[in-house]
Amino acid sequence: MRTLRLPFAIATVLAVAACSSATPGWTYAPAPPSTPIPSIAASVEPSGAASGAPSDEVSPPPASASPSVASGVPSSAAGSAVKVSATGIRFDQPTTEVPADVAFQVEFANNDAGIPHNVAVREGSATGAEKYMGEIFNGVATKVYDVPALPAGPYAFVCTVHPNMVIEVTAK
Secondary structure, eight states: OHHHHHHHHHHHHHHHHHHOOSSOSOOOOOOOOOOOOOOOOOOOSOOSSOOSSOOOOOOOOOOOSSOEEOOSOOOOOSSOEEEEEEOSSSBSOSEEEEOTTSOEEEEEEEOSBTOEEOOEEEESSTTSOEEEEOOOEEBSEEEEEEEOOOOSEEEEEEOSSSTTOEEEEEEO
16 A cells, blocks of 8 residues: 555656646736837828829828827827826826817826836726727836827726726816
8 A cells, every 4th residue: 555655646746746837827918019100191292293193102091980009109299298107006196187178198107117007098987988098018118198189077097907007187
């Protein structure tokens, strides 16, 4: 009987060791590539004499009804910049105000090393309809999001990776 215990104990230890792993059972999704998005805007320079032949110029795509996604590249949008920061998997301020009916920028400082965050704009509350979603990126880094104009009213800034991170926003 004793001779069967030792092989059984060794087999059990080997099975447990084979089923365990040194890596965590879950990880965050990899950060999206930081490849710049090519511009497709048409040139405003005259292209020569007018003719009846079709042009090779590309016109900009039509506007869509789906929420915008940030490229993370700052631009010179009309309006003001709202500063938002995150530390310790929470936003550093509970409330903020943004201008109503004017496009604005959100300068988001992710101060959590190696932790992904973003800022999404939701209508009314953290569970409301998404009006804008900024690019998710790992900290420590800062991104500037160009947010389209919002009508006056209540909104929420939410981190889509950590939905418990919420800032109450008033557009006025």
